[in-house]
Amino acid sequence: MSEKTKALLDAESVAAWLEQHPRFFMERDELLTTLQIPHGPNGAVSLVERQISLLRERNNEMRGRLAHLMDVARDNDRLFDKTRRLILDVLEASNLEEVVGAVDDSLRHRFQVPYVSLILFSDTPLPVGRSVTLAEAQKALGGLLSGDKSACGTLRPQELSFLFGEDDGQIGSAAVASIGNQGMLAVGSPDPQHYKSTLGTLFLTHITEVLSRVLPRFNAPLRSVR
Known part of the structure; x- marks a missing residue:
């Protein structure tokens, strides 16, 4: 039986079956x-x-x-x-060290963010994480610190250098969120398109809003962490 004949018979069978089952x-x-x-x-x-x-x-x-x-x-x-x-x-967290460690560990491992920078503002050096004075941050970042809004996209070289230090040359785009007068949190990616200027920063803002309420609890000096 040829394929053409077989197809015809199949079609006729289907037609006959449909005729018997009009609904x-x-x-x-x-x-x-x-x-x-x-x-x-x-x-x-x-x-x-x-x-x-x-x-x-x-x-x-x-x-x-x-x-x-x-x-x-x-x-x-x-x-x-x-x-x-x-x-x-x-x-x-029961101390500042645990706060800094929780943020850094979670962003790097759970979120798989390759570059993380949590900077705390203090007039005196803190023995945990990285700290600078508010004046230093304002001089280096300017408009990025204005208000409590988050920003993302391609940053200027001096901004990347301040935020990420020696890793600045590896970063194509970044997102930055202010923690009020407590500090700031930045995340970076080697992909220039990863943090676009139109990318929503809702979740990053949630994290910094919580940090702005938690950080004032811990003022006692602690040992430094890497």
Whole structure:
């Protein structure tokens, strides 16, 4: 039996079966969106068929948008969970050393951020983490410290040098968030497009808002950490 004959017999079998089950498509509307049925003479495309074609295209487009939104939602869920765990670690810290360690460890390992900089403001050197005076930070960063808003994108060389030290040459883009008059938190990536100027910094802002309320609790000198 040739393939052509076999295909014809299969088609005839399907047609005969459908003739015996006329309500088949009424119970399976989703199949109608995939069928191609010409309505015009000599293969011409009718208005109805064109409308159906457009509806299929829009349906596929909407499915693509929905899939993208689902991916974004899943990413946000994972990001929220990491942020929640970091905030709990910070709230449970019993000293400044544990706060600094929790932030650095979580961002580097849970969030997989390659470059992290937590800078605390103090008129005298702190024995934990990195500290500078507020005047020094304002001189080096200027507008990045204005208000309590976060900023992200490509920073100037002097800003990167102040924030990340010897790693500044490896950073293509960064996000910076102020911790009020307590300090600032910055994260960097070698990818110039990773922290775009339009990228939302909601989660980074959440972290710094918690730090601005936790850091004032710890003023006693502690041993330094690396």
